[in-house]
Amino acid sequence: MLPVLLTVLLVLAGVLPAGTSTITAAAHPHGNWGSAYRSVDGGRIWFDLNRLHPVGTVFDVSAPSPPRVWEATDRGLLRSDDLGNGWARVGPAAIGERVRVVSEDPADGSVLAGGSGGLFRAPSDLSRWDRVLPAEPLSLTRTGGTVLVRSDRGWHHSGDGGRTFENGAAGLAPVGEVAGRPVLATARLDDLDVAGTADGAYAKTRGGTYRVVPGTEGLAVTVALATEDGMLLGTSRGLLRFRPGTPDPLVPEQDIPPFLAIGAVEVPADRPDELFIATSITPYPLPPAVPAAARPEPGGVPGVLWIGGIAVLIVVAGLVGGRARRRR
Numbered sequence: 001m002l003p004v005l006l007t008v009l010l011v012l013a014g015v016l017p018a019g020t021s022t023i024t025a026a027a028h029p030h031g032n033w034g035s036a037y038r039s040v041d042g043g044r045i046w047f048d049l050n051r052l053h054p055v056g057t058v059f060d061v062s063a064p065s066p067p068r069v070w071e072a073t074d075r076g077l078l079r080s081d082d083l084g085n086g087w088a089r090v091g092p093a094a095i096g097e098r099v100r101v102v103s104e105d106p107a108d109g110s111v112l113a114g115g116s117g118g119l120f121r122a123p124s125d126l127s128r129w130d131r132v133l134p135a136e137p138l139s140l141t142r143t144g145g146t147v148l149v150r151s152d153r154g155w156h157h158s159g160d161g162g163r164t165f166e167n168g169a170a171g172l173a174p175v176g177e178v179a180g181r182p183v184l185a186t187a188r189l190d191d192l193d194v195a196g197t198a199d200g201a202y203a204k205t206r207g208g209t210y211r212v213v214p215g216t217e218g219l220a221v222t223v224a225l226a227t228e229d230g231m232l233l234g235t236s237r238g239l240l241r242f243r244p245g246t247p248d249p250l251v252p253e254q255d256i257p258p259f260l261a262i263g264a265v266e267v268p269a270d271r272p273d274e275l276f277i278a279t280s281i282t283p284y285p286l287p288p289a290v291p292a293a294a295r296p297e298p299g300g301v302p303g304v305l306w307i308g309g310i311a312v313l314i315v316v317a318g319l320v321g322g323r324a325r326r327r328r
């Protein structure tokens with residue numbers, strides 16, 4: 001009775017047109033938003049972490065120490081201490097409503113998060129938030145104590161875990177290409193190399209040449225992750241599982257709505273079968289060309305390509321071996 005009464009009131013108020021049927025809450029769990037998802041079995045089954053707290057876009061996700069999970073969303077910086085059963089908005093007001101990046105340091109629990117108000121860092125107890133970059137970050141990738149950030153003003157790098165930054169892309173290597181397209185993601189499954197681009201996934205066996213994976217043409221493939229059950233491909237239209245050599249080699253993951261774009265992915269270092277992905281109801285913007293450095297510095301960060309709120313690690317001298325781990 002209550003939903004019918006609510007509908008009548010909304011029609012009378014002019015909010016809904018006459019003839020509108022009864023409103024039913026959550027008719028589809030993803031009628032108009034994205035989510036972060038978690039899998040504990042290498043991507044066979046996925047759990048929606050935003051089922052009780054919908055957002056429009058999850059630009060980034062960080063979860064090196066589950067059950068704690070961080071989300072950078074179009075509705076602020078969110079943190080859950082119970083794998084999504086409850087979420088709290090955290091961070092300084094100056095960070096802005098749209099938060100593009102978040103990364104928890106697995107070494108000390110400190111957090112980097114950034115939005116229109118710049119990039120901020122907090123210790124593990126969140127007792128203070130210090131602005132470490134005034135520019136809005138578009139991507140962030142962390143490799144040990146090295147942090148590389150692409151902002152609306154260019155590249156910035158840190159060698160002390162994000163406490164201080166200098167301008168420039170120190171250690172940035174040239175970005176690889178496949179079929180004339182910049183590589184967004186790479187992974188290796190047995191003797192098969194897979195590369196994701198803005199126009200499909202490409203695969204080759206060792207010593208062979210790259211050929212497009214049928215069914216991925218026209219899709220931006222931003223995630224490539226080798227699992228025990230084939231290769232997971234995160235695309236601009238859902239999550240696909242690629243099992244080469246089988247009668248049906250490319251199938252969609254049923255737990256992920258096919259209209260959601262796939263963004264960042266994280267695999268906790270000590271839990272190789274636990275995966276976290278970020279999704280969006282609208283496609284993540286495709287990246288511009290990345291300036292190539294003359295030479296990568298010893299121990300520097302591999303080439304990075306930014307896409308939406310995700311920085312994608314690019315391996316120049318060969319593709320990633322074994323189980324690929326990607327951070328933004």
